[in-house]
Amino acid sequence: MAHATIRDVARAANVSIATVSRALNGHGNVRANLREHVQSVAAALGYVPHTGARSLSLARTNAIGVMLPDLHGEFYSEALRGIDAEASARGLQLLLSNMHGDQRGTETLRFMRGRVDALIIMAPDIDPERLLAHLPASLPTVLISCPDVSADHPQFRIDNVAAADAMVEHLVASGRRRIVHLSGPRGNRDAEERIAGYSAAMTRHGLSPRVLTGDFEEESGTAAAQALLGDTERADALFAANDMMAIGALVVFQRAGLSVPEDIAVAGFDDIPLARFVTPALTTMRVGIAEIGAEAVSRAAAILAGESDTEIRWVAPQIKARASTIGGAA
Amino acid sequence: MAHATIRDVARAANVSIATVSRALNGHGNVRANLREHVQSVAAALGYVPHTGARSLSLARTNAIGVMLPDLHGEFYSEALRGIDAEASARGLQLLLSNMHGDQRGTETLRFMRGRVDALIIMAPDIDPERLLAHLPASLPTVLISCPDVSADHPQFRIDNVAAADAMVEHLVASGRRRIVHLSGPRGNRDAEERIAGYSAAMTRHGLSPRVLTGDFEEESGTAAAQALLGDTERADALFAANDMMAIGALVVFQRAGLSVPEDIAVAGFDDIPLARFVTPALTTMRVGIAEIGAEAVSRAAAILAGESDTEIRWVAPQIKARASTIGGAA
DNA sequence: CTGTTAGCGCCTTCAG
């Protein structure tokens, strides 16, 4: 048999459903012993309120939707950690989903309608305009590292250009000249901006940029490293647009008998937890994605509380110089 | 202004809401051009169905709830990967939540009522009986590595006893005698069972078991390793109940000048992605948690489709012997 | 304090 509803409780307790609702939601205006009676009847019946129905009538779900390119993986897992911590602290539930590509993304987003009070979207490679077209404009939406949008949404933007530039500076300062950049996929905002920062810095130093295109996956780091090994005049530094590609390359270089950083320096981007465990520890740019995630939840909550927020907040990554570029020290 | 509802569409299209519903949900019995008219009006109004209301009237949410001890971290992130892949393939949405302790856990579970069609719970340290008390018995619930329950739920159980036993065999075979076990927290099912398997194997070989109690976090591995370093007759192998603790210990041993595995072998449990990246690569037991997650979704879906399933399915971890216990080879 | 009455947004019989 189906589950007990508020009506069943009301009948069993000989009161109206309104009284049950008030008693169970602690609305004060119920006689103390009646309240207890209702509570015990509810417990006896194993009554559990139907939160779906509840949020329909309250027009409030107490949940926020989160849309990430991936749910797993070191980087997004970190983002999730921050989001989860903050949401939990605020008593908000999370409706999580990954993109699974553009098509599936809009479908998922439609699903969120009526189930969440606000949205956090991280989509470096999908035009959020298209995504949001399927959603009520009234739904507060925080964007993280998304392509430009015309609508006034609160946003987080990572200063990829400056960060990539800084990494090149670091490599040049440690004597590298033939610095190759392994980029993320074309069309991805973060990837494009890192290429731009890299190229600008190289040019400024009179060095010629050389970009290999990857896809942010470990395997493309592996492939890039193998390609580099075949060169006659080998690069003396590889700067990958994320850590997983850098690590993939690191392994290949070492397996081929090169020593890192003596023969070739390797640097990544993101500072995923794994970065400090590989040998040698990976030099990278710390983005602090967990903090961004947490703050995104706070901003969403603030909007729900009535505040308005259309600010673009810039995040400046910090360099983490480790052994993979500065042999000797760690 | 609020978002358009089905009523707004009906009014604008000069039809009844029933017709709008039928037209938009592809119910065949609508004149072709009327259907198109409705669709275009809906599009013009930017109408997006309110899935919350929809599932209330359908008594079907198309979502499944997932409850994990943590959402981040290497192990649960892997579990999520499997769950997500399968759910996505079946067009199911995911409502994810972590436990945040017992109290918060039941609260979250109540939240799930009315929002999901089924539940997947992984809770090695919480009595699910207590958890499920707050939920309708009619909600299909798949349990992964939970303490025993009386109710007939489909379950996955990891054969931790046999796996821990096998790991001890491996270490003994490679000449180790003073094998210390660093366990997970007391009261955690997986932890207890691994202790049992370890102890049984040690005793069988006439070796004396020695168990240090950890908590599955990297720091407790660090601490345990430091404690071991102070011993007069040092252990020659450390078998940690999960990979993160093993890795924490690995780092400490090496930093103290010991070489692994020559001076001391180190083994973990889980085979998280990180395990193969540390130096030396970590010997561990592969649980295949992603596969379990995917299968859990399938079982939940099958139950929703009407099948009955109260089977306890056993999962046998596989040993992954790597350089941290068998120096030389990898 | 408590019961009655409308909905929240949608779907689905039941008539026409």
Add this chain to the structure above:
DNA sequence: CTGAAGGCGCTAACAG
């Protein structure tokens, strides 16, 4: 093929 009406489970005025 289409419209009217009832209901999913719950909450919030509005009366008593």
